[in-house]
Amino acid sequence: MSIFSRLRNLGRRELTCQDANTFLAAYLDGALDEQTSERFAKHINRCPTCSSYLNDYESTVDLSRATRVQNAPPELVAETLEFLRLRLKAED
Amino acid sequence: MSSRQEQSTSEPPAGFDLSALLSGDHKAFEDMVRGESDRLYNVIRRIVRDDDEARSILQETFLQAFKRRGSFRRESKFTTWLYAIGINLARGAVRKLSRSAVLTAEEFERLQPQFVDGHVTGPVAQWKPDRMLERQELLDQVREAIERLPEDYRIVVTLRDIEEIPTPEVATILGISEGAVRVRVHRARQALKKLLDEYMA
Ligand SMILES: [Zn+2]
Numbered sequence: 001m002s003i004f005s006r007l008r009n010l011g012r013r014e015l016t017c018q019d020a021n022t023f024l025a026a027y028l029d030g031a032l033d034e035q036t037s038e039r040f041a042k043h044i045n046r047c048p049t050c051s052s053y054l055n056d057y058e059s060t061v062d063l064s065r066a067t068r069v070q071n072a073p074p075e076l077v078a079e080t081l082e083f084l085r086l087r088l089k090a091e092d
Numbered sequence: 093m094s095s096r097q098e099q100s101t102s103e104p105p106a107g108f109d110l111s112a113l114l115s116g117d118h119k120a121f122e123d124m125v126r127g128e129s130d131r132l133y134n135v136i137r138r139i140v141r142d143d144d145e146a147r148s149i150l151q152e153t154f155l156q157a158f159k160r161r162g163s164f165r166r167e168s169k170f171t172t173w174l175y176a177i178g179i180n181l182a183r184g185a186v187r188k189l190s191r192s193a194v195l196t197a198e199e200f201e202r203l204q205p206q207f208v209d210g211h212v213t214g215p216v217a218q219w220k221p222d223r224m225l226e227r228q229e230l231l232d233q234v235r236e237a238i239e240r241l242p243e244d245y246r247i248v249v250t251l252r253d254i255e256e257i258p259t260p261e262v263a264t265i266l267g268i269s270e271g272a273v274r275v276r277v278h279r280a281r282q283a284l285k286k287l288l289d290e291y292m293a
Pocket residue numbers: 016017018020043047049050051
């Protein structure tokens with residue numbers, strides 16, 4: 001294959017598993033351009049390894065999100081305000 | 093469930109008067125402190141991994157933000173700027189704390205999938221869906237795994253995946269490109285996934 005046809009094919013060749021892997025974060029962000037997005041979907045639909053990987057990758061993100069805590073110490077705000085009042089007063 | 097839990101995650105309460113705050117008004121400043129303390133505390137605590145240290149860095153962050161308010165340029169949201177200050181202070185402090193459980197760069201690298209000729213080498217674990225059901229124990233495992241991530245990766249997972257701050261804003265907070273945020277968060281997720289394989293597969 002000539003260098004020119006190889007270059008021409010580069011943009012159209014099928015994605016490898018490694019290519020698909022590189023696009024995962026951009027895919028979840030919805031940041032892939034239309035063409036890349038189509039090629040990505042095509043690979044995922046055909047490749048059980050990547051499709052299962054994507055599934056568990058998304059579960060990983062969900063699990064991180066689920067560890068989010070809402071319970072800052074109840075006295076946190078009062079204590080912080082107290083500290084700031086003292087410090088700002090001292091510097092006035 | 094308190095109503096706080098339903099609060100939008102990407103847009104914290106904007107219940108303060110920014111112009112008043114920037115001109116030095118203490119009430120506007122305190123309103124901002126009330127609205128931002130809990131979330132910022134949780135972010136800082138994940139970086140320094142210590143409650144008392146997180147508390148004192150939170151206080152210092154607000155103090156510095158107030159003193160340096162003149163340098164806020166309105167090119168980003170005020171909270172984006174505030175988070176950048178908090179994260180920088182937390183990074184400075186974390187060096188003093190023990191990080192025995194944190195993965196070394198080599199250990200982290202070994203958790204990334206390896207490719208030869210575009211194909212993944214070695215077995216790829218597949219998670220069992222029923223493992224997702226043992227919720228509390230599972231979340232403890234996830235927390236522990238996140239704590240072991242090297243600092244840069246722990247920070248990006250905290251901001252992007254836990255706090256759900258959009259990629260462009262994370263990029264501004266950390267002073268890196270959006271592409272760099274995605275690369276970093278991707279590697280962090282892959283390492284986390286691998287750390288959880290043992291439990292999930
Ligand atoms: Zn594949």
